[in-house]
Amino acid sequence: MKKLFGTDGVRGVANVYPMTCEMAMQIGRAAAYLFKNGNRRHRIVIGKDTRLSGYMIENALVAGICSMGVDVLQVGPLPTPGIAYITSSMRADAGVVISASHNAFQDNGIKFFFKDGFKLPDSIELKIEKLLFSEKVDSLRPVATEVGKAYRIDDAAGRYVVFLKSAFPKDLDLAGMKIVLDCANGAAYKVAPAVLEELGAEVIPIGVKPNGTNINAGCGSLHPEVMSEAVKIHRADLGIALDGDADRVIFVDEFGNKVDGDQIMAICATDMIRHKKLRKNTLVATVMSNMGLDIAMRRAGGKVIKTDVGDRYVVEEMRKGGYNLGGEQSGHMIFLDHNTTGDGMLSALQLLAIIRRTGKSLSDLSDIMIPLPQVLLNVRVSDKRDVMDIPKVSALIKDIEAKLGQDGRILIRYSGTEPLLRIMIEGQDKYQITAWAKEIADAVEKTIGVK
Numbered sequence: 001m002k003k004l005f006g007t008d009g010v011r012g013v014a015n016v017y018p019m020t021c022e023m024a025m026q027i028g029r030a031a032a033y034l035f036k037n038g039n040r041r042h043r044i045v046i047g048k049d050t051r052l053s054g055y056m057i058e059n060a061l062v063a064g065i066c067s068m069g070v071d072v073l074q075v076g077p078l079p080t081p082g083i084a085y086i087t088s089s090m091r092a093d094a095g096v097v098i099s100a101s102h103n104a105f106q107d108n109g110i111k112f113f114f115k116d117g118f119k120l121p122d123s124i125e126l127k128i129e130k131l132l133f134s135e136k137v138d139s140l141r142p143v144a145t146e147v148g149k150a151y152r153i154d155d156a157a158g159r160y161v162v163f164l165k166s167a168f169p170k171d172l173d174l175a176g177m178k179i180v181l182d183c184a185n186g187a188a189y190k191v192a193p194a195v196l197e198e199l200g201a202e203v204i205p206i207g208v209k210p211n212g213t214n215i216n217a218g219c220g221s222l223h224p225e226v227m228s229e230a231v232k233i234h235r236a237d238l239g240i241a242l243d244g245d246a247d248r249v250i251f252v253d254e255f256g257n258k259v260d261g262d263q264i265m266a267i268c269a270t271d272m273i274r275h276k277k278l279r280k281n282t283l284v285a286t287v288m289s290n291m292g293l294d295i296a297m298r299r300a301g302g303k304v305i306k307t308d309v310g311d312r313y314v315v316e317e318m319r320k321g322g323y324n325l326g327g328e329q330s331g332h333m334i335f336l337d338h339n340t341t342g343d344g345m346l347s348a349l350q351l352l353a354i355i356r357r358t359g360k361s362l363s364d365l366s367d368i369m370i371p372l373p374q375v376l377l378n379v380r381v382s383d384k385r386d387v388m389d390i391p392k393v394s395a396l397i398k399d400i401e402a403k404l405g406q407d408g409r410i411l412i413r414y415s416g417t418e419p420l421l422r423i424m425i426e427g428q429d430k431y432q433i434t435a436w437a438k439e440i441a442d443a444v445e446k447t448i449g450v451k
Helices: 021-035 054-066 080-089 122-134 156-166 191-198 224-234 261-274 291-299 311-321 344-358 362-366 391-407 430-448
Strands: 010-013 043-048 071-077 094-098 107-114 150-152 178-182 202-206 238-242 249-252 282-286 303-307 325-327 333-335 374-380 409-414 420-426
Touching: 021 043, 021 054, 021 094, 021 107, 021 122, 043 054, 043 080, 054 071, 054 094, 054 107, 071 080, 071 156, 080 094, 080 107, 080 156, 080 344, 107 122, 156 191, 156 344, 178 191, 178 224, 191 202, 191 344, 202 224, 224 238, 224 249, 238 344, 249 261, 249 344, 261 282, 261 291, 261 325, 261 333, 261 344, 261 362, 282 291, 282 311, 291 303, 303 311, 311 325, 311 333, 333 344, 344 362, 374 430, 391 409, 391 430, 420 430
Parallel strands: 043 071, 043 094, 071 150, 178 202, 178 238, 282 303, 282 325
Antiparallel strands: 010 107, 094 107, 238 249, 325 333, 374 420, 409 420
């Protein structure tokens, strides 16, 4: 079992274990040791989002990596998928992202990419942890010319902008479109507006003034109501909201109605089926995806394969099965024909291309999927024991499942990054499933809830 790494790297409150400078330096040393292969000079890319603590964590990581005789390429604030792209395009040995994604500014995290731009599997993260706790690398200290150097890559953002534009059809542009773009005061605050403007769109920007503490604060994909209101005020064609590291995206249509990741995947997958571009007519999603997505895919002649929650597990299934489209309801979408990881702006460009080519509005396109009513409640817990081992909770869940039958489902899971139990119920009656979800939440709170 891993002790530090969760579903998306190491994450926690900055300057509190495990997100301390000391631990970041040790993680850097262990990763540098693991990624070295041969006697040549090795290089690791480091990028970050706009959190105040990013400077602190970055310097510690750089020190750890250089102390192992590996060079560092610093790209500064850049979306997580941009760092994946730069890592592979520059033939670096690995990439590191300093970000806590959608979390509040006081949190931070460290996650890795392999040289091919894909996230590390559990087995490699476990090796990093073993190196950390075994103290094996402590005695390995290169000296003189063998110590690593740090370089700044000043044109990284420009390279990523060019890459994103290359993923948009060359025979199309966005001229005449008015788009509200919320960058969450995060990593995409420069590159995302540049991409849309260079493709011809009129952009109404929100969340493009980061100050180190306002990332995800009342903006971005966590607060789509902000861009929704802006779309209505400016009479825009649609709204696009990214999260802090811009690997996920949520939309609103021209009326300000939210369009989530499931609906966007339904639109893109059915369009790819129509043009014979969806491999094996299969979409990879997670167990959190709405049953309406399965129905829409069956209607289009395709199918959905489900994985555990986490875009990394979606990508692993895609690579194993040879599929090219997958994602999560939360807005992580992976177009493997273009990039190796979830990419909010790339996903937005794929949707915009469909809108331009079909001439349809986002509200018309989103009618392809009718979501079943869904309720999601989070309960803060003191420990993460199996809820089915708690008699009262287990009995309640089984009773509700029997009442739902084939017309719905219950999904109970713990967050991989926070002390939260997530309770999700889908069914035909929104009021009834809401009441049931609250019943389960109350039962959980009485047993393992934080007092």
